[in-house]
Amino acid sequence: EAEVAQSPRYKITEKSQAVAFWCDPISGHATLYWYRQILGQGPELLVQFQDESVVDDSQLPKDRFSAERLKGVDSTLKIQPAELGDSAMYLCASSRGLAPSYEQYFGPGTRLTVT
Amino acid sequence: DAKTTQPNSMESNEEEPVHLPCNHSTISGTDYIHWYRQLPSQGPEYVIHGLTSNVNNRMASLAIAEDRKSSTLILHRATLRDAAVYYCILRDGLGAQKLVFGQGTRLTINP
Numbered sequence: 001e002a003e004v005a006q007s008p009r010y011k012i013t014e015k016s017q018a019v020a021f022w023c024d025p026i027s028g029h030a031t032l033y034w035y036r037q038i039l040g041q042g043p044e045l046l047v048q049f050q051d052e053s054v055v056d057d058s059q060l061p062k063d064r065f066s067a068e069r070l071k072g073v074d075s076t077l078k079i080q081p082a083e084l085g086d087s088a089m090y091l092c093a094s095s096r097g098l099a100p101s102y103e104q105y106f107g108p109g110t111r112l113t114v115t
Numbered sequence: 116d117a118k119t120t121q122p123n124s125m126e127s128n129e130e131e132p133v134h135l136p137c138n139h140s141t142i143s144g145t146d147y148i149h150w151y152r153q154l155p156s157q158g159p160e161y162v163i164h165g166l167t168s169n170v171n172n173r174m175a176s177l178a179i180a181e182d183r184k185s186s187t188l189i190l191h192r193a194t195l196r197d198a199a200v201y202y203c204i205l206r207d208g209l210g211a212q213k214l215v216f217g218q219g220t221r222l223t224i225n226p
Contacts, residue, residue: 056213093159101164104151104214105161
């Protein structure tokens, strides 16, 4: 069964450093999502792509976060500089398209710890 | 986005049915009802979704009230592997279709 791949699985970084996460969605999935999940809370959408275009980045802290999906396949989420409050699980998900009946498939996540 | 209300936690026994309730009194006619679950240390997993009619799949059943203001996720025979946080989410059929997660219901299964 196809899966969403994410790397690294764990990342420890010092505050003010740069950090990047990578996501490879299920082949053929046009829509890609990045979520952040703080311990004890539900995931929160950071950014949503349809192919290589951003559909929704209203919750992305654009002063320090950036995301790209240059060829409409895999995607990178970057934080620069990292802050202590960025410690969280970063989840990538993909779906066949934007239709509300399409389910989203989630990757295992990257757990970020900022010290 | 229309809101959902779920109990914070529920407990059940292995091999018994589990009924997880969700209230969504402000649901609109174009909102789909989705359920996802998240096992410990994993990403969320799709369970089931519906619009107006009850739905069944290999994982669960979804019972939707006639006025659509509430729904119930039914696990017919719970196993220890079903212990997870279950999220009831409304997806707008006309909007950006993003998932807005609440706190969910933490389901504990006793052996």
